[in-house]
Amino acid sequence: MNTYHQGNLPRLLLVEDDMTSQGFFQFVLESLPAKVDIADSCASALRLAQAGTYDMWLLDVNLPDGNGANLLRILRERHPRTVALAHTADTSQEIQRTLQQAGFQETLVKPISRDALLKSVRRALAKSAVKADGEVAEAALDWDESAAMNALNGQQAHVRALRELFLSELPSTRDAVSHALEEHDDKTLHAQLHKLQASCGFVGASRLAYAVRQLNHDPASMQARQQFGSAVSALLR
Template identity: 30%
Template structure:
């Protein structure tokens, strides 16, 4: 799940990013409304976290100005019931008061994730099953031990199968805008995933489509 945190208080935005990344989210940060608009214009986000007190515009203005916006949780010190009602009426999916509890925020994000049926459905291919909510993979009934990025790579391939997934899309989906991505980072992830699928006895494999990307196919 890729998130955008729109928060101008640097210590809080850093805390949010570090905590959520530990629990399997890919997190980008914007410190202003204009920076958020730039990121949203060029990146797909599954959800975003929005502070209302931004330096260049009111967060409510930003929320209302984005047409095809992802699900949004407002984080704000504005505790008046009128502010909460206004935020929800403006299109926010949830409203949390500062100071926030990180575990509660994570739970609310996962609740948003679960409300989308496509995200909660178990993905199956051959003898492999994948549970998106927990990023858990199983070959037969045996768990497949995958670090977060390898699990996210597998999910992207499963969702697109039998179509190929473009390499550039994988880089965008698996790494934040501020992470340095080496030229062979995706190749290394694919190599490790291939090896683990083979060792576990999976009946699928990852094929390379030269010049395009990768796809999952049945291993016959």
């Protein structure tokens, strides 16, 4: 299932000098779907980065005029929050550690399968969204009175009654979500989060609704899990 709609596609910068690898990456990345700009050197990558912003950089480790780690350092001077993936044919653990220390979120080892590439890119985009929107999550209201009143046709008594029911069920829902995460039970997890998302909308639990969306999008994200736990705790205080 595609996460993004046409017209709101993630924009990716692919830096790769080998034409065959370049073609493979472009074909797969555009199937996300995504908008993909291509550079074959550090110099061309910097020109593209100066002309616009990207949701992600995918940087080859070895380039004709430099290396991926140095390129990332320069790019981050202007865009410190952009997520970056490295790709290389080097399978050594040393290069993996070096690239992680340089600031890459993940290193892709070539040749890489289509499914593995898509999984890594989607995971990175999701984590980037959680990180970039973290301030939004913290600023969201625990209880959004306007949203709840709109959902229940301005009936304050109904809002109070539904919130009481919501809060009585929230601990068991939280425990079910935690158990599903521990057991890697994606089917149960998404079912629980789907129901909780709807309930949040009815009672105006805006902060928790945001946290549910993030966790549903990337269950492996520790930040998304922490945001979910904090949002639940805030309502149960």
